[in-house]
Amino acid sequence: MYKVVRNTVLGIIIAILTAFIILTMVIRFTGGTPTAFGFSMFRVSSGSMTPELEVGDVIITREFDTATVKKGDIITYKSESGAMKDKLVTHRVVKGPYKKGKNLYVVTKGDANFSEDDPIKTTQIQSRFLTKVSFLKFIYNIFVTPAGLLIIIGLIIFAFFNEIVLFVKAILGIGYEDEEKESVDDIIERYMKEKKENELPDSEKSSDDEKNSGGE
Numbered sequence: 001m002y003k004v005v006r007n008t009v010l011g012i013i014i015a016i017l018t019a020f021i022i023l024t025m026v027i028r029f030t031g032g033t034p035t036a037f038g039f040s041m042f043r044v045s046s047g048s049m050t051p052e053l054e055v056g057d058v059i060i061t062r063e064f065d066t067a068t069v070k071k072g073d074i075i076t077y078k079s080e081s082g083a084m085k086d087k088l089v090t091h092r093v094v095k096g097p098y099k100k101g102k103n104l105y106v107v108t109k110g111d112a113n114f115s116e117d118d119p120i121k122t123t124q125i126q127s128r129f130l131t132k133v134s135f136l137k138f139i140y141n142i143f144v145t146p147a148g149l150l151i152i153i154g155l156i157i158f159a160f161f162n163e164i165v166l167f168v169k170a171i172l173g174i175g176y177e178d179e180e181k182e183s184v185d186d187i188i189e190r191y192m193k194e195k196k197e198n199e200l201p202d203s204e205k206s207s208d209d210e211k212n213s214g215g216e
Contacts, residue, residue, distance in 0.1 A: 038063040040127050042076065042090065043140065048110030049074070049090065058136035059090070061127035069097055069106055069122060074129035077108070077120055089117070090129065097122060 044057040052074070053059065061076050069075065076090045089108070094116060096106035104122040109115070 038127075039130075040076070041133075041136075042088070044090070046110075048113050049092070050112040052092075052111050053090070053132070056137055056140070058133045058140060060130045060133060061090075062130050063126070064128050066122040066125045067097075067104065069093060069125060069128070071095065075106075075108065075125050076127045076129070077124045078126060080120070080124060081118055088126070091117060 040061045040063075042059050042061065044053045044055055044059060047055050071093050073093045074090060075093060076088055079085055079087055079089050091108035091110050091113075093106045094109045096119075097104050099105070100119075105119045106122060106125075107119050108117045110117075
């Protein structure tokens with residue numbers, strides 16, 4: 001029972017960590033953003049929002065009606081100019097919203113930056129900051145590294161050590177065939193003996209018992 005519970009718990013942990021690592025790698029190589037039900041997850045990659053958001057923080061944002069954006073909001077938007085063109089930026093709204101022509105604009109700035117960003121249209125805004133998730137930052141920093149991968153491998157070996165040993169023995173042929181044959185023979189012998197005893201009438205069973213007793 002203990003073995004089943006241990007393997008189940010470790011299996012769940014390994015599955016979660018593996019999924020998180022795969023998701024992170026996909027994001028890193030494709031530039032995509034994991035989004036579900038309007039919620040998005042990002043990992044802070046610069047110190048522009050220090051001390052509110054530190055490098056490595058994992059944050060959750062949510063889609064909202066951008067017409068309701070206001071000064072003080074921390075928003076994530078897609079930049080259309082400068083060095084960050086076509087990249088996502090998470091900064092605080094410091095001015096606006098205000099109308100210019102047919103569009104509504106806001107001005108953002110990183111808390112740690114000295115200068116403001118170029119004005120952006122509210123249509124560039126993707127979501128608004130909700131919260132930081134500390135345990136995800138911990139998981140990311142620990143496991144999405146070469147050392148973290150070794151830890152996961154160690155957990156897998158620990159969880160399925162007996163199965164791995166049997167697998168290796170089967171491949172190398174170290175006593176596996178003899179052990180398996182002996183075990184099967186024992187099972188067959190016991191089954192045949194029990195079957196024969198169950199088929200005997202009660203009188204014969206008693207007679208056999210008396211013979212066995214006399215022989216002793």
